[in-house]
Amino acid sequence: MFSAAPINECNASEITNLKAFLADLTEPLVIRELCAHWPQVAAAKKGEKQALSYLLELANNAPVRSFSADAMHQGRYFYNADLSGLNFSQHADSLKSVLDKLVDKLAHTQADSLYMGSTAVEYCAPGFSLDNPLEVTDYNCLTSLWVGNHSHIAAHYDNADNLACVAAGKRTFTLLPTEQVNNLYVGPLEFTPAGQAISLVDFNNPDFTRFPRFKEAAEKAQTATLTPGDAIYIPALWWHQVSATQPFNVLVNYWWRQAPEYLANPFDAMLHSMLAIKDLPKEHKQKWQQLFNHYVFADELDLTSHIAQPAHGILADIDELTARKIRQLLLQKLNR
Missing domain, CATH: 2.60.120.10 (Jelly Rolls)
Incomplete structure (x- = not known):
């Protein structure tokens, strides 16, 4: 030891x-x-x-x-x-x-x-x-x-x-x-x-x-x-x-978890990212990393200030209804 x-x-x-x-x-x-x-x-x-x-x-x-x-x-x-x-x-x-x-x-x-x-x-x-x-x-x-x-x-x-x-x-x-x-x-x-x-x-x-x-x-x-x-x-x-x-x-x-129950498991997102991104060319992965930073990891960014409120969609703060919309969108794309 x-x-x-x-x-x-x-x-x-x-x-x-x-x-x-x-x-x-x-x-x-x-x-x-x-x-x-x-x-x-x-x-x-x-x-x-x-x-x-x-x-x-x-x-x-x-x-x-x-x-x-x-x-x-x-x-x-x-x-x-x-x-x-x-x-x-x-x-x-x-x-x-x-x-x-x-x-x-x-x-x-x-x-x-x-x-x-x-x-x-x-x-x-x-x-x-x-x-x-x-x-x-x-x-x-x-x-x-x-x-x-x-x-x-x-x-x-x-x-x-x-x-x-x-x-x-x-x-x-x-x-x-x-x-x-x-x-x-x-x-x-x-x-x-x-x-x-x-x-x-x-x-x-x-x-x-x-x-x-x-x-x-x-x-x-x-x-x-x-x-x-x-x-x-x-x-x-x-x-x-x-x-x-x-x-x-x-x-x-x-x-x-210090999060509402309606939020998804981050591990599932990591698995999907492995499927979708892991084996892309290096340049493509770097670009996706920038997009992930923008939409997911950069807490200080305001993603909706330039968008009219009715059109915020899934860019808004995620409540239970928004979580359902994201799941529905994800299922539609996975089932294609």
Whole structure:
């Protein structure tokens, strides 16, 4: 493991209004003891068995996906050697069943890894949010649960802002800013271990011979280890590798986009841009870059002052009606 700078941190006692505090953040931040009031955290501080028993009381048998990997992989959920498949298995399961299996693994330090990832809390553990409350934003927010023993999730980014709360066990987060993408040796976009493209570099054991540019990225890395009650804010599009290191770990994620729900997913726009622009002649791409800057990225430009108001069309500020018009126009063009 390379040496990384510590992520900035504060204590929850310093925050008077969490929603306003998070709304102003643009950089990663660890918030110690943010969830110390949770019963799940209180149980975790008593021991792994108590933490597991508490969650088991709330879990149901709704169908979920679980993942398991042989102990030889040391919890690293990744591709196989030639990227033609994955090094782990997926199973039809339930949270209650996953927890029952984890009970059996608590006493085995060399056990196969097992986890359930990114599942809506109220779907698999009704009542969890009521017992363990946290209000993080006024935007639409997805609250999800990750449960398992030891696991190492390769560096990836999320399209949304993320507040990740350690409710049991211990997790180490290693973060890199978006600008380091060229130094992270990102794998396929359409075939991924969990939906998001990942860095092929193992941050815990980087191969600088195979991935020499990662040395530059490593100089920008930040890291922190969280224990029960701690939380970390990860801004959208920041790369992060997450390692859970205890026999029983629970993570609660709050994801939200600082945008209305009617706006489209920027990743979809990037895919379409790859299809339409990526392989054009260099001169053409430069011209399209200028047009993108004009219509999309230059916030200070007024695109409509020279146009009569009734004719602003999709150049106007995008409300829900304008968003529908853009989607309709896009569908018409895609269907030609």
